[in-house]
Amino acid sequence: MLDALIQGVLLGGYYAILAAGLSLMFGVIRFINLAHGDLAIFGAYLVLFAVEVLGLPVWWAVAAVIPVMAALGWVLQATLFARTIRGGFLLPLLTTFGLGAVLQNGMFGLFGSDTKSLGNHIGSLSWASWQLPFGISVGQLPVITFLVAVGVLGTLQLVLSFTRLGRAIRATASDPEAAELCGIDARAVHRMAAAIAVALAGLAGAFLAMRAQINPYAGPAQLIFAFEAVVIGGIGSLWGTLVGGIVLGVAQSFGATISAQGFQLAGHLVFLGVLGARLYLAHSRNLGGWRSLLKMPASPLKPATSEGRS
Template sequence: MVWFEQIFQGALLGGYYALIACGLSFMFSVMGVINLAHGSFAVAAAFGLWAMAEYTGISPLYGWIVVLPAMALTGVAFQGLVLDRSTRAGFLIPVLSTFGLSICIDNILFEQFGADTRSLAPYIDDLSYESWELPNGVFVGKLAAYIFLAAVTLIGGLQVFLSRTHLGRAIRATAADRDTAGLVGIDAGRINIYATAIAMVTVGIAGATLAMRATFNPYSGGPQLIFAFEAAVIGGTGSLWGTLIGGIVLGVAQSVGAQLNPQGFLIAGHAVFLIVLVARTSFGRLVDRWRLIMTPKAAA
């Protein structure tokens, strides 16, 4: 029963990892950009909600109405000022640009808020610790369950948006072939602005959940980026539902690792990530070799 509870709690934790990895995977699948400022943007959204709760008394449950549009506008500026220019110079420049931007965001947050840890738990009443009791003494935290539900809803909503709406299909067409999309009248630059704004809204949601479920400080972006990257890679980079699966696998691995050893929480998660990465790399090499072997035969 102990192991069942650890796996169950790990799966709920995976919902948070999927939520924070969603925007990272979305941006990579649409624009081929690895945004290293992803975690820092999430922390900035968390500080935005905390500042409103602390200085104006606005509940975080209503602060989203302000923060999410602000994150969308941030995405528009981010695309126009950073990504649009850097992506013209190849794959490496956007990586370096977003890395430098993450350092700037972290230090601005440090200058404004100091190094103290913050949390939204005091502003959401008993939601931060209330739970449901299941049979056999298994407890499910309400906040963890709501976060998992939010992850499923967000990923499902994005999937429907990409497949059923005109803008979503335009985003998919631009991701598949930017030049061909332009030939049929799709403005790739405008579409990328919309895509970045959507991705930043998901980052804002992830930042809000980070602030409610744990403590954070100006330099919490780095660990969040690592968790998001691992969940995205485990589930398959560019796959939204794969991101959910990857988050669950990562969360379960960390939960089981913590049960085996107090220091096994992070180690188990990193180990699973490395195993998946090596397995995929090896499989890719086998596929390439098989193609090289079979191509001459096919030609003959």
């Protein structure tokens, strides 16, 4: 049981990286990117291309792909997302759903349908572990992934709390129109938020390719995991994604001890339980509406002050 708990917590680190970008997009730009999982897989394939074709070491390849993914997010927001958001709530969902299909088929055409992995390129890191008391074995790669997750979230927290960009993001997330009146370019902030979100998706995809095999159609499953972690932890909360990822990872880990099918089923059941609890609380407080259902906790993206100032 202790081993399952530790493995679940470490798995939550990966889910936190994957979910942070999705949460940031909703917290700042106010829409759900259904292509988020496919963008993560695309980032993984770019890392594989840089390693296998360009001959870069794995970590150098990851460092090179992250800014490429950030640029892709910036372009997508400037040319696609911003236009569709003006069309209402449904159009962005349909657009990102179509973008996901384009990415899946594009990756199939470029990279083929064979499953691939970075495991062969990271040497002993793919299987190396540390032995703890009570016969518990902890993989080095999951530990690195978890530490990177904490480091990434901590860095974003510092940026949001103490930099001019962070103040602009918080103000835009709270009220874009009021931010514009204060001299903040909300469109530029949205582009930067999208760049960060897609870069995080690419980073998560790289870690996924290190620990498992990927294929062009693996994105939707990753989107589901990211969405579940976001809802469990609270949309708009960076550290909430870490909590949500850990809860989801622990549930899946304990489910796997029961049966192979229980790995995903347990995570889905926990997600449904949290969602049901949010529905009940929203109804009991007579809040109503989707915003009340996914009410965001106090976070850097939405200041807790009564005035709503950044």
